Amino acid sequence: MFELSSYLESKRAQINTTLEKYFRAASRSGRLIDAMRYSLMAGGKRLRPVLCMAGAEAVGGRAENALPAACALEMIHTYSLIHDDLPAMDNDDLRRGKSTCHVQFDEATAILAGDALLTMAFQILSDAEFIDIDSGQAATWLTVIQRISRAAGYQGMVEGQMRDIAAENNSLSQAALQQLHALKTGALIEAAVYSGAVLGNGRSDQIGQLETYAACIGLAFQVKDDILNVEGDPALLGKGVGTDELRRKSTYPSIMGLEASKAFARQLIEKALLALAPFDHRSEPLRAIANYIIARKR
Amino acid sequence: MFELSSYLESKRAQINTTLEKYFRAASRSGRLIDAMRYSLMAGGKRLRPVLCMAGAEAVGGRAENALPAACALEMIHTYSLIHDDLPAMDNDDLRRGKSTCHVQFDEATAILAGDALLTMAFQILSDAEFIDIDSGQAATWLTVIQRISRAAGYQGMVEGQMRDIAAENNSLSQAALQQLHALKTGALIEAAVYSGAVLGNGRSDQIGQLETYAACIGLAFQVKDDILNVEGDPALLGKGVGTDELRRKSTYPSIMGLEASKAFARQLIEKALLALAPFDHRSEPLRAIANYIIARKR
Numbered sequence: 001m002f003e004l005s006s007y008l009e010s011k012r013a014q015i016n017t018t019l020e021k022y023f024r025a026a027s028r029s030g031r032l033i034d035a036m037r038y039s040l041m042a043g044g045k046r047l048r049p050v051l052c053m054a055g056a057e058a059v060g061g062r063a064e065n066a067l068p069a070a071c072a073l074e075m076i077h078t079y080s081l082i083h084d085d086l087p088a089m090d091n092d093d094l095r096r097g098k099s100t101c102h103v104q105f106d107e108a109t110a111i112l113a114g115d116a117l118l119t120m121a122f123q124i125l126s127d128a129e130f131i132d133i134d135s136g137q138a139a140t141w142l143t144v145i146q147r148i149s150r151a152a153g154y155q156g157m158v159e160g161q162m163r164d165i166a167a168e169n170n171s172l173s174q175a176a177l178q179q180l181h182a183l184k185t186g187a188l189i190e191a192a193v194y195s196g197a198v199l200g201n202g203r204s205d206q207i208g209q210l211e212t213y214a215a216c217i218g219l220a221f222q223v224k225d226d227i228l229n230v231e232g233d234p235a236l237l238g239k240g241v242g243t244d245e246l247r248r249k250s251t252y253p254s255i256m257g258l259e260a261s262k263a264f265a266r267q268l269i270e271k272a273l274l275a276l277a278p279f280d281h282r283s284e285p286l287r288a289i290a291n292y293i294i295a296r297k298r
Numbered sequence: 299m300f301e302l303s304s305y306l307e308s309k310r311a312q313i314n315t316t317l318e319k320y321f322r323a324a325s326r327s328g329r330l331i332d333a334m335r336y337s338l339m340a341g342g343k344r345l346r347p348v349l350c351m352a353g354a355e356a357v358g359g360r361a362e363n364a365l366p367a368a369c370a371l372e373m374i375h376t377y378s379l380i381h382d383d384l385p386a387m388d389n390d391d392l393r394r395g396k397s398t399c400h401v402q403f404d405e406a407t408a409i410l411a412g413d414a415l416l417t418m419a420f421q422i423l424s425d426a427e428f429i430d431i432d433s434g435q436a437a438t439w440l441t442v443i444q445r446i447s448r449a450a451g452y453q454g455m456v457e458g459q460m461r462d463i464a465a466e467n468n469s470l471s472q473a474a475l476q477q478l479h480a481l482k483t484g485a486l487i488e489a490a491v492y493s494g495a496v497l498g499n500g501r502s503d504q505i506g507q508l509e510t511y512a513a514c515i516g517l518a519f520q521v522k523d524d525i526l527n528v529e530g531d532p533a534l535l536g537k538g539v540g541t542d543e544l545r546r547k548s549t550y551p552s553i554m555g556l557e558a559s560k561a562f563a564r565q566l567i568e569k570a571l572l573a574l575a576p577f578d579h580r581s582e583p584l585r586a587i588a589n590y591i592i593a594r595k596r
Contacts, residue, residue: 026452026453031464032456032460036452083409083413088406088409106386108386111384111387111409112381112459112460114413115412115451115456116456118413118416118417119447119451119452120452123448123451126444126447127444133437133440138436138437138440139431141436142424142431143424145443146421146424146425149418149421149424150421153413153414153417154324154330154334155324155326158414159326159328159414162329162407165406
């Protein structure tokens with residue numbers, strides 16, 4: 001029987017080792033690198049990189065081929081958290097139970113560490129030391145850069161954060177909230193699975209199914225986040241709960257109610273699992289991740 | 299006889315038209331796009347994109363092939379200005395005679411507009427709609443992405459900004475100041491000329507010469523900036539003068555004196571021109587730009 005926890009452990013170890021390798025290759029030190037590493041190594045779940053690697057495996061490819069994309073995605077995710085936590089944005093002091101970057105260092109350093117992590121992601125994705133650009137793979141890496149940059153920028157994550165800020169004092173419809181999340185978190189999660197599938201040499205029909213899977217779990221992840229902000233355990237979460245209500249943020253529980261939100265999350269996971277139906281046992285990690293997303297306590 | 303002003307005018311028009319095209323292709327609107335465009339279209343000199351296109355021409359290539367890189371460089375330059383101007387950094391209200399992004403919009407929007415411009419640069423550099431990835435050019439674009447991301451990130455511009463902030467209350471040696479500028483502005487200027495030369499299919503010896511050229515004019519540009527901050531005309535510059543001394547910033551004039559700084563800038567330009575010696579008339583724009591850098595009033 002497939003065991004997710006040992007799978008996640010082994011993938012996270014690979015991801016962390018590879019991230020460390022990229023920083024060693026940098027052979028730089030100083031406050032900027034310290035701040036970048038501080039946030040990058042702060043014990044994140046590594047959801048996006050694991051999804052990227054699992055996407056490669058699901059189509060029959062080697063997870064290792066997707067590692068540069070996996071690590072780049074985590075760098076982009078981490079940069080977005082650093083900037084979201086800034087005083088001018090969400091003004092959060094704690095993240096994963098640790099001081100946020102601007103609290104640990106200072107605001108200017110946090111802005112620059114975020115900028116540098118975002119830039120480093122594209123450096124990794126184009127570095128011949130880490131990616132194979134000889135055997136006709138250069139175009140594939142450009143495709144990955146294209147998808148990831150699209151998902152991360154003004155057509156994706158950054159626009160999602162803009163809407164998130166604008167939404168703080170406005171109540172949203174469920175459609176607007178869903179659109180916000182599709183941009184803020186969904187796009188990058190889809191890009192993660194897509195990149196893995198492409199780097200695993202998946203067929204276009206496989207890639208299409210996996211994109212459906214990713215869209216569903218991305219949204220379910222966010223619904224679950226909102227649910228945890230209502231009834232989660234701050235000790236497990238490493239951050240406060242009830243903060244959404246305090247900030248009068250539109251959330252699934254606030255729009256649909258708590259029970260309907262849970263049902264909605266379950267439906268999304270079922271749809272995600274259905275999208276995996278055509279795949280063989282190699283998609284088992286993606287299946288297990290879908291179930292984990294809804295069961296998680298943190 | 300070659301006339302720089304009409305050359306610059308025609309290149310700037312091409313760059314602005316292409317930037318507009320990229321935004322039209324985006325088919326998005328809203329506050330984020332408005333802020334991105336506001337700063338990108340605020341009347342910058344377009345030095346980096348022009349250098350990129352002129353680099354392509356100098357090696358006998360077509361300037362148009364370098365346009366996506368040229369525009370990406372301007373996006374990265376603009377993002378860096380937006381973030382540098384933030385209250386947590388240099389806290390500047392005016393840039394090119396206009397309100398800075400966070401003054402015109404707000405701080406969160408400015409941070410995100412910067413993030414989105416940086417991300418958009420890599421989106422442009424990997425978009426099959428704008429770049430030719432079919433005829434074996436994919437690896438070339440990856441090389442360009444690699445060089446630009448390296449120049450922009452923790453091994454280049456961002457690290458330079460970190461050192462610039464750290465230097466505000468410390469006096470620097472000339473060597474440390476030169477290293478700071480090589481990182482903060484030199485790296486991206488070198489990447490601009492390099493990218494143009496590579497996209498113009500330059501030979502490696504040509505590219506090497508052009509990198510020397512770029513390193514010299516990049517530094518000269520900064521020396522001249524420091525000189526203008528001492529004796530420039532605020533009306534022409536569109537920003538205040540004397541601000542470096544007020545902030546006790548280490549500058550070339552403060553370290554070497556004003557006259558020695560002028561001599562140093564002239565030497566650098568001579569070295570840049572020497573690096574162009576092996577090139578034919580098609581390097582005339584680069585020659586003229588070198589001379590312009592030292593003669594400019596703004």
